[in-house]
Amino acid sequence: MLDSNIENITHLANIELKKQLAILKETLREKEKAGERLQESENRYRRLFESARDGILILDAETGKVVDVNPFLLQLLGYSYDEMCGQHIWEIGVFKDIAASKEAFYTLQKNEYIRYEDLPLETRHGKPIAVEFVSNVYLVNQSKVIQCNIRDITARKQADAERKQLQAAIEQAGDVIVVTDAQGNIQFINPAFVRTTGYSREEAIGQNPRFLKSGQQDDLFYRTLWDTISSGRIWAGQMVNKRKDGNLYTEESTISPIRDASGRIINYVAVKRDITQHLRLTAQFHQAQKMEAVGLLAGGVAHDYNNMLSVILGYTELALGMVAPAEQLHADLEEIYKAAKRSTDITRQLLAFARKQTINPAVLDLNQIVQSMLKMLRRLIGEDIDLSWLPEAGLYPIKMDPTQIDQLLANLCINARDAIANVGTIIIETQNVVLDKTYCANNIELVPGKYALLTISDDGSGMDKETLNHLFEPFFTTKKMGQGTGLGLSTVYGIVKQNNGFINVYSEPGKGTTFKIYLPWHMGQTIENQRELILEVPVSQGETVLVVEDEPSLLKMDERILEKLGYKVLAACTPNEALSFTKEPANEIHLLLTDVVMPEMNGRELAERLQPLCPGMKTLFMSGYTATVIAHRGVLDEGVNFIQKPFSTKDLAVKIRDALRDK
Template identity: 35%
Template sequence: MAGVCEPVVSAVTFCEGVGPADGPRPGPERRVRQHACRGRSSNTQAKAHVPRADATPPLGDARLRGVVERAPVAMAVLDRELRYLAVSRRFLIDHGLGAVALIGRLHDDVFPPVPERWSTLLERCVAGATERLEASPYPRPDGRPKAVRWDITPWYTDAHEIGGLILVSDVLTEREPVREQRGQGQKMQALGHLAGGVAHDFNNLLTIILGYSELLTRQIGPDKSIGRDLRQIMAAAQRAATLTRQLLAFSRKQVLKVAPVDLSAVVADVEPMFRRLIGEQITVETVLARDLPPVMADVAQLEHVLMNLVVNARDAMPRGGVVTMATGPAELDRDYAFTHPGAKAGSYAMVSVRDTGIGMSPEIRARVFEPLFTTKERGHGTGLGLAAVYGIVKQLGGYIGVDSAPGRGTTFEIYLPTTTEAVLAPQVPLPLVASPVGREAILLVEDDDNARAFVKTVLERYGYRVLDANSAEAAVTLLDSQHPSIQLLLTDVVLPGLDGRELAARVTRAQPHVPVLYMSGYMGRLRTAKGFHEPGVQLLEKPFTAHALLTRTRELLGQADDREPVGASPPRDSTGDLVPQ
C-alpha cells in the first residue's frame, strides 16, 4: 500500500514493539510492516515517541490507540480472545462498520458467521502462525460478502507470549478482481452482439443458397452429375447454417422452447448415442440422481450442450480414457456466487461432464468459452462449440464452470435453476405433409429483395397467390388501397420502420382470422423477457428450405383442397412430391 505518513510509521513501530523483546523479529511483523508502509526511513524519529509493549498490551494508552486509528490502512489489533483493542478508521469504512464501537467487543459478535476455514485460520494464528489470504470472500456485518485480502500476524508480549493478533485487510470488491470480471463480461457481451448481427445477415444469404439449390436439384434430378454438385452446395450451406446457429446460441438470441425437464432423464436418453459417437476406446459412465428437481429447459438445446461437452472430452483423450456424466441437486451459497462471477445463490440441478484427458492450462481455461478460440488443429474445430454451450446455459438462467489443470483432466459443471412445475409426458409429433400445394392468398413481407424473391417463387410455383411488400409500411398501404382478402401473413420479424410484430397486430385487428407465420434468423423480438419462445407464436427459422416453407405454410392453412390449383397440374416425382416447373 503506497503512501508514507507519520501515523503509518507509528503503526509500524507499534508492530515492532509488540514483538519479542530480544532476538530477531519473527516474519509476521516484517510482512505487516511491508504491507502497511514503504519507506519508513522517511521518519525514523517517530520511534522515539512510541512506547514498547510490556506484559500488559499498551493499548490503554490513548496516544497508541490514536496511532492505529489514524493509520491509512485497514488495521485492527485484537487480544487472544479476539477482542478488539484498537482499529483504524479505514477498517471501519472498508467493512461497513461506520460508527460502531468495537473496542472491547469480540470479533464473532461484530461479524456474521464466517466459513469454518476462517475460524480454523484464526486459531492457527493465535497459536503463532502467520497467514495471508488472497482475495478471499468475507461477509460484512450487513451480510454482504466482499473480496478481502488479509494479512494476519500475532503480536507478542515482553514475556515472549502471544498477546493477540494484528489484522491488516485490503478490500478488493471494486478493484482488480471485479475490474477483470467486468472487462471479461463486457468482452463477451460485445462479441455476442457482433455474433448475432453476423448470424442475421448470413441466414438471409443461406436461405437463398439452400432454397435455390433445392429447387434446381429437384428439377435436374439428384442422380445426374450436376445434381450431385448441387447436393454438395446444399451440404456446405447446411454446415454454414450450423455455424450461424452456434453464433446465435453464443449471443443468446435463440428462441428456446422451454418446458419442465428432468436432467437425469435427458442424460439417460442420450447416453447410448454418445457411446457410439466417441468410440470404443473411451468408457462412458453415468452417475444419475433419482428424484432430481426439474428445470425449465429446451431438451434439444440441452442435448446439443451435452454433445459438445462429450465431443470435447473425446478430443482431449486421444489414447482413450473415461467420460463421466453426472447429475444431482445443488445449493449455491453467496460465497460461491461471489467467487464465481455469473453465478447466483439459489437451488439448482447440476449436470457435469468429466474426462480423464490432458487438461487445460490456466491461460486456455480463461478463454475456453470465447467464440472462435480453439486449440485444435486447423480444420478440426471452429471454436464455436463451447461458445454455444456458454450462451445456451446463460439464456436458460444457469451457470457453467470449468475445473481443469494439465495432466488431471477437465470437468464442466452446469447449474440450472429448479422449478416447481411437473415434468410433462413427451408429445408425439404429428406427421408432416411433403411439399403440399395450395391456392390461398398470402401476404409476404421481407425487406431482403433476394430472400423475398425466393419465397415468392416457391409459393407461386406451388399454386399460392402472393402479394409481396418490402416493408411493413408498404404492406399496410397495399392492404388499405386494394383491400385484398388474405389467408396468411408471412413476414420477417426485423424490418425497417414497423417490425413484423407491429405489422401482425395491425393485420389481425382488421382480419382476425388470418394466421401469422414469422420468418427470422435473428429472433430477439420473438422472445419473452426470459428469452424463451412466446406461446402461440409460429416461427419459421432462417435459413429454411423450400420444403420447410411449404410444409409450415400448409400446416397453418390446413389441408389442401384435393383439386390441383387452377391452370396447373405439375407432375410428381417418385416420392409423390410435386416437381416444380
C-alpha cells in the same frame, strides 16, 4: 547589717525581674513571630486555595454548612460565593447525589474519608460533568471541618472514552493494522492480522514483516518501499504475501511514518486490506463484460450471415429441383447446398453464444432428456471411451428447449472425447443442489436458489489457467487447424446464460476436466420428450400466403418456394405494400409470413394491423435472430409461430401447416 541585707535582696530581685522581663519579651517576640508565620501560612494557604485548579469546598463538620469555597469550584459549578456559603450541602442541588439528606451527610461525617473516582455531577445550568471527589476531616481551632477536593475529570474521561473507542475501532476493524518500531520490528497487530495471515499475536510480535514474504516481489520492490517510508514519506501499493498455511493473498497497503515531537521517526503504521476476493470478483466482472461485448458482435455477424445463407440455400434448393439427379450440375449443386448447411451450424452456434437463438422452452425432466441422448452420444465418442451415466432420482424439473440440451451434451461430450488421447472415461451426472448466499458471495454470477446440476467429467489431458481464461470465447481453440471451429464451448456458454443458468469449469493439466452446469429449478408439470419425425413435405390445400420481406432477393426466393409448395402468393417488400393488398376483396389472406425487423413497422405491428382486416388470418414470423418484438431473452411469447432463417423448403412447409392448423 540590715541595710546591707535589704540592699542585697533588692539587687537580687532586680536581677530576677530583669530575667523575667527578658523572658517575657522573648516570649512576646516568639508569639509575634509565630503569628507572623501563621499569617504567612494562612496567606500561603489562601493563595493556594484561591488559585488551585481543583475545586475545594470547606464544610462545618457539625452542621454540614459550607464554610468556604474556592473560585475554581464556583466557576466549575456556576454558583456565586454568597449562593453557596452558609448553605447546607444537601440544599445545593449539584451535591444531592452525594448528600441527599442530613442522615447521608452524617454518614459522610463519620467515615471521615470518602473517595469517588468518577462522580457524575451537574452544574447549576444543567451541564453534566464528571469529577474525582475526595473528602477528609481536619481539626481547625478545636473545631472539625470537612475539606472536599473536587477535580474536574470531564476532559480526561472524554479522552479516555475516545481512546477506548479508538482501541475498539482498531480491534474490530476489518482492515489489518500493524505498528512497528523505527527498525521495522512488529510491536502491535490487531485481530484482523490474525484472521488474515493465520499467525497469532505471540508469533508476530517482535518479527519483521518480511516473514510474510511470498517471493512474488523482488528485492528492488522492498528496497523502494523502505527508502520511501524511512525518508518520511507515505508508501501505498499492492503486494502478494503468504499466509501461515502457505496460501497466497493480495493486499492493498498504506504505510506511514510516525514522528515524535522533535520530528524523529519512532514508528511505522501499516493499514492493509486483503483484496484477493475483490480482485477475483473484478476479474469475473470484466470477463462477463468481455463475453457480452463479443456476444453482441457475434450476434450481429450471425444475423447478416444468415441472410446471405438464406439466399444461397433457397436458390440452391430451387435449382436442385430443376436439374435431373443424373446430371453433374445436380451433384455440384448438392455440394453447394451441403456447404451452406454446414455454415448454418456456425451461425446457429454464434447465435447460441450471443443468446439470440430463438427457443421454445418447456418444463422438462433433465434425466429423461439425457437418457434419450445416450445412444447417440456413445456413437459420437466412439468405442474406446466409456460413457457412465449417474442420474439422481427425483431431479428438480427445469424449463428449457429440449434441442438446447442436445446441443449442450453433444458439444461437451465432443470436447471431452477430443481431450482423451486413447482410452478413457466420460461421466455424466445429475443431482439437486441448493446454493445459499454464503456460497454465492464468492462468485459474481451465482444467484441463490435451487438448481438441477448437470456435470460432465473426463479423465483427459486437462487445461492450464491460460486456456481456462479464454475457454468460452468464440473461435478460441487449442485444436489443430481444421479440427474445430472454436464455437462448441461458446455455444454451451450462451445456452446456459440464455436459460439463467451458470457454468463452472474445473481442470488441471493431466488431471482431466469437469464442467458443472447449474440449471434453475422450475415449478411445473414436465412433458414427455416426444420428437415427431416428418418424412413428407406438406403442401398447400389452396390457401393464400401474404409474404413480407424487406430484402428483395429473399422476398423473391420465398415467393418461388411458396409457389412450388402450391400456395397462392402475395409478395410485399414493405409493410405498407402488404396493407394495400387488403383493399382488393378477392385477396382472402389465410397466412401472413413476415420478417420481424423491417422499416415502417415491425412484423408484429403489421400482423396487428392486418388482423381486423383479415379475420381468421394466421401469422408465421421469420428472422435471422431472435427479436424482442416476438420474444423476451430469446424465449418466444405465448402463441407465437416462428421459423429461424435460414430454412429449407421442408422446414418452411412444416411450419406453415402448423401455423394454419393453430387455433
